[in-house]
Amino acid sequence: MSMSVSDDDSSMMDINTTPLIDVMLCLLILLIMTLPTVTDAVKLDMPRPNPDTQQEQRTAIEVEVDFDGTVLWDGAPVDDATLSSYFNAAASQANQPEIHLRPNRRVKYDYVAKVLAMAQRLGITRLGFVGQEQFMD
Numbered sequence: 001m002s003m004s005v006s007d008d009d010s011s012m013m014d015i016n017t018t019p020l021i022d023v024m025l026c027l028l029i030l031l032i033m034t035l036p037t038v039t040d041a042v043k044l045d046m047p048r049p050n051p052d053t054q055q056e057q058r059t060a061i062e063v064e065v066d067f068d069g070t071v072l073w074d075g076a077p078v079d080d081a082t083l084s085s086y087f088n089a090a091a092s093q094a095n096q097p098e099i100h101l102r103p104n105r106r107v108k109y110d111y112v113a114k115v116l117a118m119a120q121r122l123g124i125t126r127l128g129f130v131g132q133e134q135f136m137d
Contacts, residue, residue, distance in 0.1 A: 059097040061090065062130075067104040069111040084118060091123035099124055102131040 064072040071078055073086055090097050099119065103112045119127055 061097050061099050063099055063101050063115065065101070065103045065107050065112050065115055067106040069107065071111075071115060080118075083115070084122065087119055087122040087124055091125075096124070096126050099127040100130040101127060103129070 062072075062074050064075075066072065071080075071083055073083065078086065090099065101112070101115065116127070
């Protein structure tokens with residue numbers, strides 16, 4: 001039994017891989033179905049909260065940056081030196097207050113970046129942006 005290979009033979013010499021792929025997919029599905037579900041849970045003994053201890057109330061300070069670059073500390077306009085002294089006083093407290101930074105929608109990023117850099121340089125660790133709903137238009 002020999003096979004002759006010639007140019008005039010128009011029979012196809014390639015292997016049809018479609019049935020092999022079908023068998024592989026069926027085997028993969030059977031493997032997934034027969035795997036046991038993960039039922040192991042990690043048991044942790046977590047400490048119970050003590051109801052006698054009272055939660056510390058952190059104060060929140062509102063810092064607003066107006067559209068023209070004016071910085072407002074709890075509603076009062078402040079200059080850079082006063083803002084720096086307020087940040088120093090807030091950073092030196094043992095229970096550091098939360099600083100809520102509220103930039104105006106039309107303010108240039110340069111003014112906001114200047115306030116953020118000053119806060120970081122002076123040691124403010126609890127700073128967050130508020131009022132983002134104005135940007136959702």
